[in-house]
Amino acid sequence: MRYLPLTQDDRQAMLAKVGAQSIDDLFVDVPEAARLNGAIPGLPMHASEMAVERHLSKLAARNLTAGQAPFFLGCGAYKHHVPASVDHIIQRGEFLTAYTPYQPEIAQGTLQMLFEFQTQVARLFGTEVANASMYDGSTACWEAIVMAGRVTKRSRAILSTGLHPHYVSVANTMAKFTGDTLVTGAPELTAEPDTDSLIEQIDDHTSCVVVQYPDILGRIGDLSKLAEAAHAKKALLIAVVTEPVALGAIKSPGEMGADIVVGEGQSLGVGLQFGGPYVGLFGCSQKLVRQMPGRLAGETVDAEGKRGYVLTLSTREQHIRREKATSNICTNSGLCALAFSIHMTLLGESGLRKLAALNHGRAVKAAEALTAIPGVELVNKSFFNEFTVKLPREARPVVRELAERGILAGVSLGRLYPAEDALGNGLVVAVTETAEAEDIQALADGLKEVLA
Template sequence: MRYLPLTDADRGEMLAKIGAPDVDALFADVAAVHYLREPIADLPGHASEMAVERHMRRLSDKNLAAGDAAFFLGAGAYRHHVPASVDHIIQRGEFLTAYTPYQPEIAQGTLQMLFEFQSQVARLYGCAVANASMYDGSTACWEAIVMASRITKRNLAILHEGLHPHYVSTIRTMAKFTGDSVADRAPTLSADAGIDALIAEIEANAPSCVVVQYPDILGRVYDLAPIAEAAHAKGALLIAVNTEPVALGALKSPGEMGADIVVGEGQAIGVGLQFGGPYLGLFAVRDPKHVRQMPGRLCGETVDAAGKRGFVLTLSTREQHIRREKATSNICTNSGLCALAFSVHMTLLGEKGLRALAAENHRLACLAADRLARIPGVAVVNDVFFNEFTVTLPGDARAIVRDLAERKVLAGVSLGRLYPDEDQLASGLIVAVTETASEDDIETLAAAIEEVLR
């Protein structure tokens, strides 16, 4: 029993200590109908290690890896080049052995990294304070909504139409347990992001917060300042969501435009696609007065008894550290390794490197949009974008995407996949172009679409 090293005598002694007659008594609250009495059907029996390896290899061969195709997927998860030095540095012992820094005297490497990480995120987002990361972008977004409810004493969150539908789903799931109300709607296939309609909705209600994505799910970029002004006039907070941090190497930060809370997904910097996770949630606030309402934890700089520079956990308002009813979050640790990878990659880039990377992403995206616009039946929706834009195709984009994948071209994310119940979006395709896509890849994409549409 490699992972269950207890003997029958050990188990018996523990059950006797807590007064339970048997192990089943520990699950008395689970209805008997849910008990598994027989082995799981169709689950294969045991096999040798070599046989399992061969089986898993056959399964993995069914995947089309990002590096084996012309790759234009995005919509919240982006393929960027991660230097080999990132992987080398994050495996150093001073980081790898201090996953969660409860004992600062032996976790200075991790604590210093988190302190630097917070500084990088705060500057990237145009905010005063950032925390030491969250689980991912969608749950960070929800935590921001709950934080806004605590601050404003209201419970209505207005979501802009451009917020990622997976984030909307996470918000709606969590709102079931808190009593928060959520107002949202699907986007329209238009360059007009509906900002006037959003402002009118804010003015007609008294929300706790307004949530916008920047750039949004269709890749549209717009000024957040008028939205911030409208929200503040109603006593609400503006929450800005960013799923592509590289964009902020070229665009004005949300904090500069008045966003009160900025959250997002950090995967694009330092963290690979990894078949969907683990990823990295980012969280920052513009006004320092909101620091004590932030979820998660913050690392701070101090000096030790000898006057030497050191790092500690300064704020960690979770249920293990303070009274449960006073906790602002149940975040018990963070995606520490992903935060480290983000910070290392960002350090290697520096401000100049990030701006250059952003410029190259935008250049290639413009080339791709111009090339696709020349294909009969294809129209580019966006008039302003960073490295991601939406096109409309003559037909259901889902079927076209599948045909292109057969040709080893991962053309993008179909809106029909993200919004299966919205027929008016079925022709939409989100195309993301990063520095990993060459000009030849762009031509391959265009040629493949032309062939499929013939």
């Protein structure tokens, strides 16, 4: 039964206080046509537990899940093998804490894990510091943009055309409330990222330049030139990494001069999970640490000189002086961060490099197999485990036809950029260590048949 702590008299007193006659008065802004009047159409009033289970099982069986077919989807969410030991370790009692580890004496396991997580992310990104995670990559990206505005006292951000359109969408939504100006556009099917175009747009009003690495088409650019141009105008360079496994093979953004590096950590320790929850990664230079959103765990010693962990810096939105808070994000994706950290620990540096090499090698084989098909062209000059091919016809129906054959072929650019006709033939293909030789062959054979 429902728990209703308020009596009818309580509710009437509250309504009177706000000047409303009834509960319905609180919903006057909702159009009449949008209000639900009665039962939900198409649903029975009741059903047995067994009947509901059977019905939902039939609906779930209609899904073609990542493990049931040759799988080449990517664009920000990647299928990697997560060792069973990750799930086992995250359930250990040492990591149980009440929401937020404010009481260090009972949350040492969680605090130590966050400290290790920060170290791993900082080393991966090539930054001096990293926080204890954020919600996901897209919100971490926006937080980086608004942080750059605080640092530079400017409000014009230049977003690379190679930045994931979902990240751009989140930034545009948030910018409506902050007044920031975002300059962006759709990518072109060219072999190189839009570095020169970004440099031309930097001016004295620019707070930051945001570039994805590797970008939405899988292209890998040298960020050094871009960092130098941004710094010459006293702007910051923000790098977005949606595939952290790539950093086991390519130079980190921090090494090339990025001031802030953010990204999505789903690839390590976290399954696809139909879109979430995921974990946002955030690193920056030491001099910017006071402007960084989120919280930081630090290492210290107790009264007896023994090593211990505490929250060293935390944003103030939950505490005093909320108007000075660096973010309205007041938590972190703790469980996903734990899974990320455990997976990274199990891999180690050499393991991550081997995993990255395996990903790249299989992607190269897939690119060779697909471009051997008449009419299929490779767009990229360089790539890690994700690349874009240009098909001789529109990619969206091709993807649907392959899905009907039990092959999840990739992400069509027409799905990401429906208004851009020039991108309609583009197909982004992601190849991880989970793609076996027979999967790559099935993709190539299926594509050849569909295009014939």
